[in-house]
Amino acid sequence: MLKLFDVAIIGAGPGGYVAAIRSAQLGLNTVCIDEWENTKGKASLGGTCLNVGCIPSKALLESSENFYRSVHKFPAHGIKVEGVSIDVSVMISRKDKIVTTFTGGIAALFKKNKVTSIHGKAKLLKHGKQEETWKIEIDNKKELETVYAKHVIVATGSTPRQLLSTPIDNVRILDNSGALDLTERPERLGVIGAGVIGLEMGSVWRRLGSEVTILEAMPEFLMAADEQIAKEARKIFSKEPGLSIQTGIEIKEIKTNKNNVIVTFTDNSGKSQKLEVDKLIVAVGRVPNTAGLGLTDLDLKVDERGYIVVDDFCCTDLPNLYAVGDVVRGPMLAHKASEEGVAVAEMIAAIEKGNTRKPEKVNFNTIPRVIYTSPEIAWVGKTEQELKSANISYKVGQFPFIANGRARALGDTVGFVKVLADATSDRILGVHMIGPYVSELISEAVVAMEFSASSEDIARIIHAHPSLSEVLHEAALGVDKRALHI
Ligand SMILES: Cc1cc2nc3c(=O)[nH]c(=O)nc-3n(C[C@H](O)[C@H](O)[C@H](O)COP(=O)(O)OP(=O)(O)OC[C@H]3O[C@@H](n4cnc5c(N)ncnc54)[C@H](O)[C@@H]3O)c2cc1C
Numbered sequence: 430m431l432k433l434f435d436v437a438i439i440g441a442g443p444g445g446y447v448a449a450i451r452s453a454q455l456g457l458n459t460v461c462i463d464e465w466e467n468t469k470g471k472a473s474l475g476g477t478c479l480n481v482g483c484i485p486s487k488a489l490l491e492s493s494e495n496f497y498r499s500v501h502k503f504p505a506h507g508i509k510v511e512g513v514s515i516d517v518s519v520m521i522s523r524k525d526k527i528v529t530t531f532t533g534g535i536a537a538l539f540k541k542n543k544v545t546s547i548h549g550k551a552k553l554l555k556h557g558k559q560e561e562t563w564k565i566e567i568d569n570k571k572e573l574e575t576v577y578a579k580h581v582i583v584a585t586g587s588t589p590r591q592l593l594s595t596p597i598d599n600v601r602i603l604d605n606s607g608a609l610d611l612t613e614r615p616e617r618l619g620v621i622g623a624g625v626i627g628l629e630m631g632s633v634w635r636r637l638g639s640e641v642t643i644l645e646a647m648p649e650f651l652m653a654a655d656e657q658i659a660k661e662a663r664k665i666f667s668k669e670p671g672l673s674i675q676t677g678i679e680i681k682e683i684k685t686n687k688n689n690v691i692v693t694f695t696d697n698s699g700k701s702q703k704l705e706v707d708k709l710i711v712a713v714g715r716v717p718n719t720a721g722l723g724l725t726d727l728d729l730k731v732d733e734r735g736y737i738v739v740d741d742f743c744c745t746d747l748p749n750l751y752a753v754g755d756v757v758r759g760p761m762l763a764h765k766a767s768e769e770g771v772a773v774a775e776m777i778a779a780i781e782k783g784n785t786r787k788p789e790k791v792n793f794n795t796i797p798r799v800i801y802t803s804p805e806i807a808w809v810g811k812t813e814q815e816l817k818s819a820n821i822s823y824k825v826g827q828f829p830f831i832a833n834g835r836a837r838a839l840g841d842t843v844g845f846v847k848v849l850a851d852a853t854s855d856r857i858l859g860v861h862m863i864g865p866y867v868s869e870l871i872s873e874a875v876v877a878m879e880f881s882a883s884s885e886d887i888a889r890i891i892h893a894h895p896s897l898s899e900v901l902h903e904a905a906l907g908v909d910k911r912a913l914h915i
Contacts, residue, residue, distance in 0.1 A: 442476020444754025
């Protein structure tokens with residue numbers, strides 16, 4: 430029997446599974462095809478984010494932060510805990526349980542929303558007879574299945590970028606999957622790449638007592654962040670015992686032995702250095718994943734870095750073919766992928782209903798960025814360096830956590846919040862934060878920017894006392910030089 434769907438989605442990461450649920454909610458007959466298998470060889474929905482990305486990394490960050498607090502921060506509260514130790518296997522199984530609960534949860538959501546879920550690797554073929562439909566061949570390693578769909582959304586995500594000379598073995602040289610599955614704490618851990626993934630993975634093991642060295646090729650630290658925030662982060666991290674970050678390095682050689690890994694590199698002064706570690710995490714970015722999708726036969730436009738080329742609405746240059754998430758331009762973030770998935774599902778539903786209204790664009794300017802280090806880093810909108818290079822005049826308001834009652838009570842007083850507002854209109858152009866729980870605080874700034882708020886709008890809103898949100902309030906007041914508590 431011909432299996433014909435309104436929409437087929439390839440990939441069940443946060444881009445694909447959200448697109449599938451939204452398509453089904455809108456009454457479209459939807460199939461989602463995904464090839465992910467967990468370490469037990471079982472199909473596992475949720476893509477990188479749920480299986481080896483956002484969720485497991487945050488589970489380990491929470492466990493390791495609790496360990497760190499009990500050793501280093503509890504004594505200040507008068508709490509004496511003796512003989513604290515970490516059972517890494519329990520920590521990893523807790524993480525695995527969280528992952529299984531969530532991946533199983535997606536299967537349940539698919540069932541509830543009547544999304545057909547097929548496990549296997551999908552290859553896209555243009556259907557010869559009915560040109561308006563797409564033919565998709567699915568290989569589940571036992572048999573080939575074929576489905577047809579009027580619209581196809583490619584949401585095949587990304588894979589870790591490898592260093593050409595050093596293949597990942599997930600024994601000594603680890604990618605994110607290996608780093609999230611270590612069975613014991615390495616005494617000495619090397620991380621290549623001081624991006625979000627490298628910093629978060631390094632943080633987990635440093636908090637548990639590993640000596641962590643992070644090597645970064647870029648001349649400065651966290652170059653995507655606001656310069657002042659990046660400088661503050663570097664200053665704070667450089668005081669952390671057990672953590673060393675070197676920027677402007679060049680890797681010359683990586684050698685693995687039975688017991689260790691030796692990295693030879695030149696430092697930022699050109700001097701040759703050697704780093705000997707037990708495990709090495711390679712976190713040098715991610716590349717779009719289009720392997721085996723059959724794109725070359727279709728003549729689909731892919732850019733020089735391998736991303737599928739799409740317009741502002743995630744349409745490719747082939748009819749009824751869309752692409753969302755990590756496989757297309759823009760920040761590689763789960764919430765960006767999901768937003769694109771929803772936008773495309775709604776556009777397809779509108780097309781099917783004959784609605785010609787222009788679809789909504791995902792607003793890249795209000796996508797929040799978060800790094801879950803300690804202290805956390807979060808921002809939305811433009812950085813100061815971006816405003817300067819665009820010749821936009823702006824005002825700055827800044828407030829430190831040390832002057833906030835809640836931060837004092839928490840014992841987490843490092844960092845600050847900075848609000849950047851247009852010099853003439855006062856419209857908020859960017860908000861940058863480093864400090865406790867800023868992953869949660871940034872939402873207020875996102876809402877404000879989405880509604881085109883001015884810094885005065887935030888300044889006039891009543892914020893609960895004592896709360897960390899008062900730091901954003903005071904930073905907004907500071908734009909008009911009227912912060913109250915400093
Ligand atoms: C360690 C780590 C931590 C991260 N932390 C965060 C975070 O805190 N916040 C955040 O926003 N982002 C985070 N990210 C990034 C986030 O995981 C990605 O941006 C997000 O998963 C991208 O979603 P996606 O749907 O585009 O692709 P993916 O999640 O990569 O999913 C793609 C899916 O498609 C499947 N697939 C690929 N090709 C085929 C095919 N031919 N046939 C069938 N199936 C196929 C894959 O198996 C996979 O299941 C993290 C990433 C890593 C690695």
